[in-house]
Amino acid sequence: MPTNKTLMIQGTTSDAGKSLLVTALCRWLARRGVHVAPFKPQNMALNSAVTADGGEIGRAQAVQAQACGLETHTDMNPILLKPNSDTGAQVIIHGRAISEMDAASYHDYKRTARAAVLDSHARLAQRYDAVIVEGAGSPAEINLRHNDIANMGFAEAVDCPVILVADIDRGGVFAHLVGTLALLSESERARVKGFVINRFRGDISLLEPGLKWLEQETGKPVLGVLPYLQDLHLEAEDALPRETVSAKAATTLDVVVPALPRISNHTDFDALRLHPQVTLRFVGPGETPPAADLIILPGSKSVRADLAWLRDQGWETAIRRHLRYGGKLIGICGGFQMLGRAIHDPDGIEGEPGSSNGLGLFDMETTLAAEKQLRNVQGTLALDDAPVSGYEIHAGVSTGPALQRPALQLAHGPDGALSDDGLILGTYLHGLFDTPSASQALLAWAGLADAEPLDYFALRDAAIERLADAVAQHLDGAGLLELIQTKEMPA
Template sequence: MISNTLMIQGTTSDAGKSTLVAGLCRVLARRGIAVAPFKPQNMALNSAVTVDGGEIGRAQAVQAQACYLAPHTDMNPVLLKPNSDTGAQVIIHGHAIANMEAGIYHDYKTVAMQAVLDSHDRLCEQYRAVVVEGAGSPAEINLRDRDIANMGFAEAVDCPVILIADIDRGGVFAHLVGTLELLSETEQARVAGFVINRFRGDIALLQSGLDWLEARTGKPVLGVLPYLHGLHLEAEDALPRDHYARPEGACLRVQVPVLPHISNHTDFDALRLHPQVDFEFVGPGETPGPADLIILPGSKSVRSDLHWLRAQGWEARIQRHLRYGGKLIGICGGYQMLGRQVHDPLGIEGAPGSSAGLGLLELETTLEAHKQLRNVTGTLALNGAVVSGYEIHLGVTWGPGLQRPALQIEGRDEGALSLDNQILGTYLHGLFDQAGATDALLAWAGFSEAASPDYQALREAGIDRLADCLEAHLDLNAVDRLLGL
């Protein structure tokens, strides 16, 4: 099977699909091959603003970076952003069209598939290679009907598939053989080989298993990828599974509550990786110690997450934190929570109505149907440090609190600073992505000795390290053949 499209599917979520696609994109791009990433359907609350003014999954933005490209909506034509246990906002070609319950979306998939195929056709016309990421597992029996995310797409465009599995969690041979067994005969024939991810140990002790797997399935093992300790790639959706050692000596303590509908938690990657920051995601039921800085993150369901925040005791914790001189930042949905009221008259995120905010800024927010999407640059009001990032929000915020803006964004005031200088709110995602801005914010929070690393360079280094690994441990000749290169 020869195609300019190669699809990476996984035996489970977090098997390494996003990582393998990003690495392959960089390997090909370094060789001067025009390559683009593609994910037919993504379900994620981490998103990015594209060059054509839409939004896609953050993982596809990272994969575009691996190709040395600006992200485009064709790279992820269908994005689902969950807003309840049974429903999601449906985004087609970068723009929200409706909130749908799971059953309704299932019926809508035939329409969504056409959007997927249209985007794929455009990419194939522009690029010599298209590397596709599947979603979850292709062996989810209940999702096989009208599938657009895995084998349904692969069959529609007639492309080969590589199946990846994570050995670090155990059961890798059962995952691979079991997944293959649950596919139809034509789908099984489409699987060109296996990749085993996150291996650590003596490869010689694995060889008998690899020999058995190839004999049992008739499929080659195209590579065994080592566990890359400390590798940083922005997470597609789930909170990062790697935990970094707490820094020794002088540092700033930062806490972020893990809201039920937390979105764009990649905002905090620069802080998690910072050698002078003791960073902590605080999950439900956990009782954190004291902090210098608390950050309220973005949320896909602000009023619901406000209720959860109160139920978890965060309102009293924040008030105590402020009484003792701590600093507080709210980003996007977290910024809206800092105000006096959050209004949702159209029922965009749930039942229509209003909820009392934390009342820490003289502001109110009304959620509106039109989502604001833009990539922006600007400066911090604190010291003029440069910031860059993106805005993705439905809310319009107003009130006297805006008279003390937190930033200047392309000639306009943005966000708010409290009169006592303890609280900062902003719609800007990527607030900590520039080293100078991070230094200024950490100094504002009480740590004047900050020497923040270049986060953009860290991201590039992670992608290059991943590509180096694939060049050493993956059968790239086989990949070239599958892509018709």
């Protein structure tokens, strides 16, 4: 067996393609028999997943684990930061929330966090033949270099090579690459072993003079150019989707989701975005809530503050009008809590201590508590007893008569609520639409006749396969294997 090795992918900017390239390399290596694991030292994201060992990590690392054929584990993302304001975040170490910190406090805490990062990496390196690491943001953020544990600070600590990826679709790709190198220290520049250019469209021969210049200017190889893959879906690490999904059926169900300032786990809606009979739209600040067949209130990291935003944007009036005309409404996690009579935060879990009036559509109240519920679950929907699976990540406990008519029956007990008139459904379950049978039942309930089942897990795996194929076709495979210092395993 080969000695385990670590290769780190860093980007010139956020959304340059780090998550994508790590996912692609993980599947490409796994297909060749390499026992590989993903790793991200520090992640700042509101999209998260529950691991097999009962913790919480960034959702991108859960997708990368799928690419490796592995169950998720908290060591794959030892530090997760979940912003709850412009200056503060919940700090999650090894899958468990330990504190709320502002940016300055966390900067001082990084020395302690560094130990958690190195411990997790050491365990993965001991268990696997290769560890593919994803950086965060850009290593050229010089204001964050002190005590860095997300980019070059980590790479220097474990002495691993780095590949720098840049998105040519943004424009200025050569400036991004050369400028990033210029802002690194001498030892960090030496650690960069090559470049990957992502999302290229057009005639590659027109790019080749620039590639030759780049190699001559920097003395580093271009390991390949990945093409722009049309209609590729890979779950977003945090930002809302910036592309629409094409080729919808003529008759669709119209779904709208308010883009809350602290929206969390918006990956709940990826299965709907990809469904050929559904048109889904995120509605942002300043936009008038449009007419729709189904409104979904999403999860939130700051439920009371996002509920106030919702009211300020006119959604409460729009929701009541929507229900009067027979439209359907779903609340997921924080969105479910908003549907009750009140939300109490006596300990200031998500902001200033206090209480807020809810929308009053369910006879229930929610009290936020420090201890999170973290679990992967299975069960059935009240609608047609359709099988459903997903995960729970929430800090609130809801009580009240509305819960006597649950929306789901899960292995650990009932969940959520279904209104007496059948127009409103609330649940703590994330991944509500990911199971084909559950998606079909929910869409039929919302008014879509002859709703087709959609296997979201299979679609995600097909996207991962497309990425691995692109690596095999367009990147220097021998050069990559040399960097990792591993060999393909016999078939």
